Amino acid sequence: MRGRRTADGAVDRWQRADWWGVVLDCPDALSLARFYSDLLGWPIWRPESADEHGAALDLGEGVGYLSFQRDPGYEAPVWPPEVGRPRMMMHLDFEVSDLDAAVDHALELGASLPEHQPQDGVRVLLDPVGHPFCLYS
Incomplete structure (x- = not known):
């Protein structure tokens, strides 16, 4: 794991450089992110910057994510x-x-x-x- 370490030697989740995720295409990213957020109880990551073009869920631990991107031809x-x-x-x-x-x-x-x-x-x-x-x- 690459990234900045905390005082106890652990790598801070937000500083890690081995993030991975799944991205779903859709007609409206924020709308689909809200559905999965409500379904799974995972908050929308940085909700102030999420919109119909792109949004992601914060899974809470680890470095995986579920993301959504607008595809007008979906x-x-x-x-x-x-x-x-x-x-x-x-x-x-x-x-x-x-x-x-x-x-x-x-x-x-x-x-x-x-x-x-x-x-x-x-x-x-x-x-x-x-x-x-x-x-x-």
Whole structure:
């Protein structure tokens, strides 16, 4: 780990130089950041500078982040996949303690629950702009 060290020898999280993250394209970055912030309880990082063009969530520990960037030509992937249609390139997985309650919460925030569910103990949902994500227990 590179970065400035604290008095006890630890590298301060904000000074580390090994950050990594996932960036989701979308039509409005701040709107999608608010959805995931409400869903996961992670605050928007530097909310004063977040806007429809770019926003990120502060995951609280470590050096990972979830970020959102505006793509005016964004096309939602199709779930389940169909030949010749935009396909999911990746998806997010989140472990939850109460699957039914977590699904209800996601639906209240604007997610949708597709009919096709490929396995027990996991629910595939679509965020408000169509990215698939999974909740599992």
